[in-house]
Structure formats: C-alpha cells, structure tokens
Amino acid sequence: MASETTQKLAVLIDADNARPAIVEGLLAEIAKYGTAHVKRIYGDWTGAQLGGWKAALLRHSIQPIQQFAYTSGKNATDSAMIIDAMDLLFTERFDGFCIVSSDSDFTRLASRIRESGRIVYGFGESKTPEPFRTACDKFVYTEVLTRPTEGDTTEAPKRRSAKELRGDTQLMNLLRNAIEAASDDTGWAHLGATGSIINKQSPEFDPRNYGYSKLSGLINGIGVFDTEERQIGNGKHIYVRLSARKK
Structure with a gap:
C-alpha cells in the first residue's frame, strides 16, 4: 500500500x-x-x-x-x-x-x-x-469543510468551552482511553500515536467538530491534560498525559 x-x-x-x-x-x-x-x-x-x-x-x-x-x-x-x-x-x-x-x-x-x-x-x-x-x-x-456562500445558512461548528468539553462523557472517555493506550511507563503519550488510536476507535472523530483546528488545541482547550513539546532528532514532537492534578 x-x-x-x-x-x-x-x-x-x-x-x-x-x-x-x-x-x-x-x-x-x-x-x-x-x-x-x-x-x-x-x-x-x-x-x-x-x-x-x-x-x-x-x-x-x-x-x-x-x-x-x-x-x-x-x-x-x-x-x-x-x-x-x-x-x-x-x-x-x-x-x-x-x-x-x-x-x-x-x-x-x-x-x-x-x-x-x-x-x-x-x-x-x-x-x-x-x-x-x-x-x-x-x-x-x-x-x-463548508465555506460560507450567499444564501447558505450552514454554519461551521462553534468552539466549545472547556466546561462543555469536560461534560462530554463520550469525548473524555475516548481521549483518556487513547492516551492510556499510547502512554509509556511515565504516563506520557505521543500525540500522533494518540490521534491514530482515536481515529481507529472513532472514524468520525475530528477536532474541528468541536471548533478546534488540531487535536493539540482541543486537548489544551479541555484543561485536564498536560502537554509537553520535545525535541527529537531534527523535529519537535508533542506529548500528552492526564494532568497530575486531575488524576
């Protein structure tokens, strides 16, 4: 392939x-x-x-x-x-x-x-x-995907607040389970691996459905996860874990 x-x-x-x-x-x-x-x-x-x-x-x-x-x-x-x-x-x-x-x-x-x-x-x-x-x-x-045109009343999803996101049980369970599955012994999970697991479990998942352009933005917007940017080789990678304050 x-x-x-x-x-x-x-x-x-x-x-x-x-x-x-x-x-x-x-x-x-x-x-x-x-x-x-x-x-x-x-x-x-x-x-x-x-x-x-x-x-x-x-x-x-x-x-x-x-x-x-x-x-x-x-x-x-x-x-x-x-x-x-x-x-x-x-x-x-x-x-x-x-x-x-x-x-x-x-x-x-x-x-x-x-x-x-x-x-x-x-x-x-x-x-x-x-x-x-x-x-x-x-x-x-x-x-x-819609770009506003004359006469088109369809609106793109509006950004949800942190309270609304935390109240979405299905979303929170999906994120927590994916982070846990992708995490190492320290509890940190590579964001790319986390996103891959999420998409396999829920094909329709898309951060844009919640008003965020990227998964990292959605995770930061929820406010219960820690994120960390690491320099690995020539690139930067984002890691995520459940905040120690929220465990």
Missing part, C-alpha cells in the same frame, strides 16, 4: 446528498490523504435541482455522470455509484476511495471496499447515520 501522501484515490460524489458549498474544502481535505485520480459526481443533470453544482464541475474537473430517475421514490444515483465503485475497485489501480454522501445506503459498499484492503474516506453531514460513518476508515463531517 502506498504512503498516505501518495495514495491514488477515487472520489465519488452523490450530488443528491451533498452541497456545492463543500467542494473547495472537500478537495483540499482529500489532498491531505492522496491524489484524486478519478473525480465523479452522480445525479440527474437534466433537472434544475443540481444547478448549483454545474459551475463547480468545470472549475474543479469533476466528471458528471448522468443518472435518470427511472422510478419515483427510487434512488438510481446510489446504484450507479455503487456499480462504478466496484468497477474501479476491480481495476486494482486505487489505494483508497472517497465516498461523499450522507446516505446510509453506502454502508455495505464502504465495508466491501475495506474488505479488499483499500482505505475508505467518508464525507457527509453530521446527520449521516452511524452505520455508514463507522464503516469508513475515516469520516469527515462536511460542516467543517
């Missing part, structure tokens, strides 16, 4: 369940994980409901895939995406897939791709059902 920065990725977007306001942030986020060798978006382009996407397609070289709604109440777009994803998977040209949708119908697809040894990055709104989120290796809420 290629390293994360050189991964060849296939990006498949469900236009019926994604908004054009996310496109720039989405592609910038995907660039952190690898290079998008395929960028396709699926929907019925004969209607007016996808008009907002059309300008973004040319600007970002995203290929629109036409899918007519053959029967009322049935989502033909999902089927087209799933078939294309499997075709691309069988070519064995890609290291990972980016599935952009808030629809739980892609849960089995994500699981099947992972069974083949490929990485799955999911992108969807915070309302995305849990089965799809947890079927991905990494899931990013599109609210943190």
Whole structure:
C-alpha cells in the first residue's frame, strides 16, 4: 500500500446528498490523504435541482455522470455509484476511495471496499447515520469543510468551552482511553500515536467538530491534560498525559 501522501484515490460524489458549498474544502481535505485520480459526481443533470453544482464541475474537473430517475421514490444515483465503485475497485489501480454522501445506503459498499484492503474516506453531514460513518476508515463531517456562500445558512461548528468539553462523557472517555493506550511507563503519550488510536476507535472523530483546528488545541482547550513539546532528532514532537492534578 502506498504512503498516505501518495495514495491514488477515487472520489465519488452523490450530488443528491451533498452541497456545492463543500467542494473547495472537500478537495483540499482529500489532498491531505492522496491524489484524486478519478473525480465523479452522480445525479440527474437534466433537472434544475443540481444547478448549483454545474459551475463547480468545470472549475474543479469533476466528471458528471448522468443518472435518470427511472422510478419515483427510487434512488438510481446510489446504484450507479455503487456499480462504478466496484468497477474501479476491480481495476486494482486505487489505494483508497472517497465516498461523499450522507446516505446510509453506502454502508455495505464502504465495508466491501475495506474488505479488499483499500482505505475508505467518508464525507457527509453530521446527520449521516452511524452505520455508514463507522464503516469508513475515516469520516469527515462536511460542516467543517463548508465555506460560507450567499444564501447558505450552514454554519461551521462553534468552539466549545472547556466546561462543555469536560461534560462530554463520550469525548473524555475516548481521549483518556487513547492516551492510556499510547502512554509509556511515565504516563506520557505521543500525540500522533494518540490521534491514530482515536481515529481507529472513532472514524468520525475530528477536532474541528468541536471548533478546534488540531487535536493539540482541543486537548489544551479541555484543561485536564498536560502537554509537553520535545525535541527529537531534527523535529519537535508533542506529548500528552492526564494532568497530575486531575488524576
């Protein structure tokens, strides 16, 4: 498997369940994980409901895939995406897939791709059902990718206070358990290793969901952890532990 920065990725977007306001942030986020060798978006382009996407397609070289709604109440777009994803998977040209949708119908697809040894990055709104989120290796809420546009009322998550963060039992347990798992005999844990454990346990975890750009900022914002920067070789590394005052 290629390293994360050189991964060849296939990006498949469900236009019926994604908004054009996310496109720039989405592609910038995907660039952190690898290079998008395929960028396709699926929907019925004969209607007016996808008009907002059309300008973004040319600007970002995203290929629109036409899918007519053959029967009322049935989502033909999902089927087209799933078939294309499997075709691309069988070519064995890609290291990972980016599935952009808030629809739980892609849960089995994500699981099947992972069974083949490929990485799955999911992108969807915070309302995305849990089965799809947890079927991905990494899931990013599109609210943190949105850039404000005229008429768009979606807001990025606001920064939570230390009191609010400490009151989030699920978050605190996740952080404590990950730090404990990554810690050495002194109780200190490398922040990178801690983040890796968190992502494996909770694919949808993202400091931006709490209003912080980085994990280190979130941990400092909570106020119950100690952090320490260490010079190791030519680089600086951050270590974290539960504060002695809070044990």
